Structure formats: C-alpha cells, structure tokens
Amino acid sequence: MLSPRQLFFENLAQTSFSPIAIEIESASGCWLHSPDGKSFFDLIAGVSVSNIGHNNPRVVKAVKDQINKHMHLMVYGEFIQKPQVRLAELLTRYLPDNLNSVFYTNSGSESVEGAVKLSRRYTGRHEVISFNNAYHGSTIGALSIMGNEEMKRAFRPLMPSVSFLEFNRVDDLDAITSATACVIIEPVQGEAGVILPEDGFLQQLRDKCTQTGTLLIFDEIQTGFGRTGKMFAMDLYEVVPDVALFAKGFGGGMPLGAFVSSREIMSSLCNDPVLGHITTFGGHPVSCTAGLASLEFIIEEKLERNAINNGRRFKQLLDHNLIKDVRGEGLLMSVELESAEMVKKVISIALKKGVVTDWFLFNENCIRISPPLIITGEETEFACRILQESMDEV
Ligand code: PLP
Numbered sequence: 601m602l603s604p605r606q607l608f609f610e611n612l613a614q615t616s617f618s619p620i621a622i623e624i625e626s627a628s629g630c631w632l633h634s635p636d637g638k639s640f641f642d643l644i645a646g647v648s649v650s651n652i653g654h655n656n657p658r659v660v661k662a663v664k665d666q667i668n669k670h671m672h673l674m675v676y677g678e679f680i681q682k683p684q685v686r687l688a689e690l691l692t693r694y695l696p697d698n699l700n701s702v703f704y705t706n707s708g709s710e711s712v713e714g715a716v717k718l719s720r721r722y723t724g725r726h727e728v729i730s731f732n733n734a735y736h737g738s739t740i741g742a743l744s745i746m747g748n749e750e751m752k753r754a755f756r757p758l759m760p761s762v763s764f765l766e767f768n769r770v771d772d773l774d775a776i777t778s779a780t781a782c783v784i785i786e787p788v789q790g791e792a793g794v795i796l797p798e799d800g801f802l803q804q805l806r807d808k809c810t811q812t813g814t815l816l817i818f819d820e821i822q823t824g825f826g827r828t829g830k831m832f833a834m835d836l837y838e839v840v841p842d843v844a845l846f847a848k849g850f851g852g853g854m855p856l857g858a859f860v861s862s863r864e865i866m867s868s869l870c871n872d873p874v875l876g877h878i879t880t881f882g883g884h885p886v887s888c889t890a891g892l893a894s895l896e897f898i899i900e901e902k903l904e905r906n907a908i909n910n911g912r913r914f915k916q917l918l919d920h921n922l923i924k925d926v927r928g929e930g931l932l933m934s935v936e937l938e939s940a941e942m943v944k945k946v947i948s949i950a951l952k953k954g955v956v957t958d959w960f961l962f963n964e965n966c967i968r969i970s971p972p973l974i975i976t977g978e979e980t981e982f983a984c985r986i987l988q989e990s991m992d993e994v
Contacts, residue, residue, distance in 0.1 A: 704883025709737030793963025852894025
C-alpha cells in the first residue's frame with residue numbers, strides 16, 4: 601500500500617513542481633496538525649478562507665445539523681431552502697442597500713464569471729475593464745481579466761474586448777466610456793502583494809462608472825468578511841459598487857461564493873434567455889449553513905476588531921533588517937523583502953520551525969500574512985518571532 605504522500609504525487613494532478621506537501625490530518629483554530637504529531641501555525645488561513653479559524657465548533661455543529669436534514673435537493677434557484685434565504689438575508693443586512701440580491705456560486709471564479717455575464721446582459725455592452733496585476737481566478741473568463749501576461753500567454757485565445765488599466769492611476773480612468781460594460785477591481789489588490797488603493801482612487805473610479813453607465817464590480821473574494829478590519833473593503837473605503845463578489849471566507853471553510861447586486865440589475869438574468877445563468881451546486885445548503893454560522897460568529901465576536909488589533913501588532917513587531925516594507929489593512933498583509941530568493945528561504949525555514957506561510961502569485965518578493973481572524977496576541981507574537989528567527993538564518 602502506497603503512503604498518502606506517494607499517492608499525492610502518484611494520483612493527484614499537481615499545480616506546480618514544488619507543492620508544500622505536508623500531510624494534515626486535523627486542524628483547529630489557527631493550527632494544522634500532521635499525523636506524525638507535529639503542529640503548524642497557519643499564517644495563510646487557506647489563502648484568506650478560514651477567517652473564523654479551522655473547524656470552528658459553531659460551524660461544525662451547524663453543518664452536522666443540516667446534513668441530518670438534507671443535502672443537495674435541486675439546482676440553484678428553484679426550491680426554497682432555509683439555509684440559502686437566511687444567509688442571503690443576513691449578508692445583505694451588512695451590505696449597502698443597493699446590494700440586496702444574492703446569486704450563489706461554488707467559488708470565486710464562478711462569482712467572477714457570473715458578474716461579467718450579468719454586466720454584459722444588463723448593459724447590452726461587451727467591453728470589460730480590469731487592472732494590471734489583478735487576480736480574479738483561473739477559469740477562462742476570469743483568466744481573461746487577469747492582469748498578468750505570463751499567466752495568460754499559454755492559454756490564448758481568451759475572451760475578447762478586455763483592457764487593462766494601472767491600479768491607482770487616475771488618468772487611466774478616462775479609458776472607461778459608454779461602451780464599457782463593467783470595470784472589475786479588487787479594492788485591495790491581493791495577489792499583487794497587497795497593494796492598497798490611494799486616497800480617492802476608488803471614489804474617482806466610482807464616479808467615472810456612474811457617469812458612463814458602467815457597472816462597477818468589487819471583487820471582495822479575498823478582502824471580505826472582516827479580513828481588512830471592516831466587514832468588507834467597500835466599508836473601509838466608503839465606496840459602493842454595483843456588484844460585489846464573495847467566496848473564500850464566505851463559507852466558513854465550505855465551498856461557497858456569491859455575486860450580489862440590486863434586484864433590478866439581477867433580474868436581467870431571468871429572461872432573454874430564461875435560465876441564462878444557472879448552477880447545480882451553487883448555494884449548496886450545507887455550505888450556506890456553514891456560511892450563516894460563520895457570518896454570525898464574525899459579527900458576534902467582532903472579528904474585524906481583532907483583525908485591526910493584531911494587524912497593528914504584526915506591524916509593530918516585524919522589525920528586521922531584511923524587511924523593506926510591511927503593509928496591509930487588518931490581517932491582509934504583506935512583508936516585502938529584497939528578493940524572491942530570500943522570501944523562499946524564509947518560508948522554508950519558517951515551515952521547519954512550524955509556521956506555514958507563502959508568497960503572492962504576482963509578487964514573489966513578499967511574504968503573505970493572512971491568518972485566521974481569531975488569532976490571539978500571543979499567537980501573533982509567536983508568528984513574528986518565528987518569522988524573524990527565520991530571517992536571521994537566511
Ligand atoms: N478573486 C480573488 C481576489 C482571489 O484572491 C481569488 C482566489 O485566490 C479568486 C478571485 C478566485 O477564487 P477561486 O479560487 O475560489 O475560484
């Protein structure tokens with residue numbers, strides 16, 4: 601019998617030649633446990649997913665209760681299912697008034713695909729604008745609006761009528777015209793290495809979209825659910841989009857996403873053609889149950905505040921001569937070093953010392969800090985100590 605490690609390489613398709621490849625058998629809070637008795641502190645939370653911590657008991661109980669009632673019943677949008685409607689009600693209560701209609705998906709990429717279709721259908725236009733260094737997912741539509749040529753080259757031809765602007769460059773916004781169906785943007789660019797919007801940039805983008813009748817789509821897939829110190833990044837920057845995208849932290853550890861817009865805009869998907877956008881598993885009742893328990897937990901425990909406090913603590917404690925910059929909002933953070941080589945070494949030493957982190961897809965000079973939002977002050981100190989000891993050894 602082959603070991604799980606051998607089977608991993610034998611039977612699982614790989615995404616790179618250098619996966620982390622540690623076996624994890626169980627997880628709780630901010631910790632991952634391997635079968636050989638080792639524990640690892642999780643500084644990435646499955647890439648901004650496990651905001652409420654791994655195996656949050658409240659979510660586990662809710663999931664078990666729901667499984668005992670029912671799992672999948674029917675394709676999305678036909679039967680009335682309590683987990684879906686309750687979650688949509690709570691989510692929209694925490695969103696601006698115009699974002700009151702939730703279309704569930706299974707993942708971030710699917711939320712992106714749905715939103716691009718929605719904007720084309722609603723505006724009757726086809727041009728899409730995105731930003732350099734944007735990451736919106738790996739499906740063909742999401743790849744088409746990815747702001748990184750290297751990642752796209754091998755997969756062309758992609759979706760036509762897409763153009764790219766420079767994040768934070770106000771002059772570029774003139775490219776948005778009455779022919780633009782939508783502009784899609786991460787309010788904080790994640791995979792670019794946590795690039796924050798400059799003062800007023802998102803508001804000027806909002807104004808330009810309003811003037812031209814273009815739908816503004818905020819990809820909050822990585823920034824959502826307390827990660828940046830507010831429930832959503834749109835609250836942090838006080839700019840309201842026409843469509844918001846969620847996934848990752850939405851499902852409390854289960855696969856769940858959504859694109860959310862106004863009832864008026866969303867209703868355009870009901871006709872011409874009827875059933876023009878459908879999904880079998882989007883809004884799976886078990887995922888929605890987990891999402892509801894997770895959102896209630898975030899609200900009751902005020903995890904945004906903990907993200908702000910521990911984000912500050914990281915910034916205070918991370919002080920090393922290899923560090924060029926520590927930036928971010930809340931617990932969506934990036935630690936910039938001199939080179940990608942240095943980052944890789946620090947990550948590998950930290951892993952040996954029991955801390956899991958990684959770099960960013962479009963910025964290999966940066967170390968990712970996006971732990972579960974339940975992280976304690978002591979855990980933050982521990983993570984900083986290990987990172988700095990790892991930098992000492994580079
Ligand atoms: N959008 C952003 C900002 C992301 O960070 C990601 C994933 O990392 C996606 C979209 C794609 O989400 P998924 O991997 O669930 O398809």
